[in-house]
Amino acid sequence: AQSVTQLGSHVSVSEGALVLLRCNYSxxxxxxxxxxVQYPNQGLQLLLKxxxxxxxxxxxxxxxxxxxxxxxxxxxxxxxxxxxDAAEYFCAVSEWGTSKIIFGSGTRLSIRP
Amino acid sequence: xxxxSQNPRHKITKRxxxxxxxxxxxxxxxxxxxxxxTLGQGPExxxxxxxxxxxxxxxxxxxxxSAERPKGSFSTLEIQRTEQGDSAMYLCASVGHxxxxxxxxxxxxTVL
Numbered sequence: 606a607q608s609v610t611q612l613g614s615h616v617s618v619s620e621g622a623l624v625l626l627r628c629n630y631s632x633x634x635x636x637x638x639x640x641x642v643q644y645p646n647q648g649l650q651l652l653l654k655x656x657x658x659x660x661x662x663x664x665x666x667x668x669x670x671x672x673x674x675x676x677x678x679x680x681x682x683x684x685x686x687x688x689x690d691a692a693e694y695f696c697a698v699s700e701w702g703t704s705k706i707i708f709g710s711g712t713r714l715s716i717r718p
Numbered sequence: 719x720x721x722x723s724q725n726p727r728h729k730i731t732k733r734x735x736x737x738x739x740x741x742x743x744x745x746x747x748x749x750x751x752x753x754x755x756t757l758g759q760g761p762e763x764x765x766x767x768x769x770x771x772x773x774x775x776x777x778x779x780x781x782x783x784s785a786e787r788p789k790g791s792f793s794t795l796e797i798q799r800t801e802q803g804d805s806a807m808y809l810c811a812s813v814g815h816x817x818x819x820x821x822x823x824x825x826x827x828t829v830l
Contacts (some may be wrong), residue, residue: 614758635734639815639818639819641821646824646826647822647823647824648722648809648821648822649719649761649809649821650722650725651818651819651820654818656817695760695761697760699817703770704720704749704751704766704813704819705751705763705766705774706763706811706817707750707763708760708761708762709758709760710758710760711758711759712760716769
């Protein structure tokens, strides 16, 4: 069964520092992978998605993620954190041929001034 | 704004009452999902429609829950005889290509 594991329920970085949010997936077939962001009391917004094209995927707001099949990972990074990046981030997976998405438990990102 | 709307945004009800939520997806999308999200957790799949057909239901969806999508347009999720454990954010997603889900703002349910 497909699943994702997000390492670290809470990550805190200083403004201007590198952001690294970790996600490992489990899937028996090549997956689609997603990162979503959720601000308080709002729905989820897609940051980026991997659909088997380039392994390095660029998203909105300066975020990017790299698909590493050998490590079954899809970590999210941003070179320089901004205060407005503080939110909950969810990694998610779906398999080819289905639109059903399985979400991780989320990582709350805090930004220190 | 993703183009997916949900109403109401907030609902407070007493235990035992029935509630109904509505989702209006992006018009050209024929697939629609419902999720439930409790505090500190990721969304969990509840059910899925392709056009008007309900194709899959999660074990989370007890007999008190029912969902419809008449004519393959908007969808409703009804919870009968609400319980305090039903308190959560209920999210609707409209599915485009390739498997990209556009989420509505959600309906936050509080059962007193």
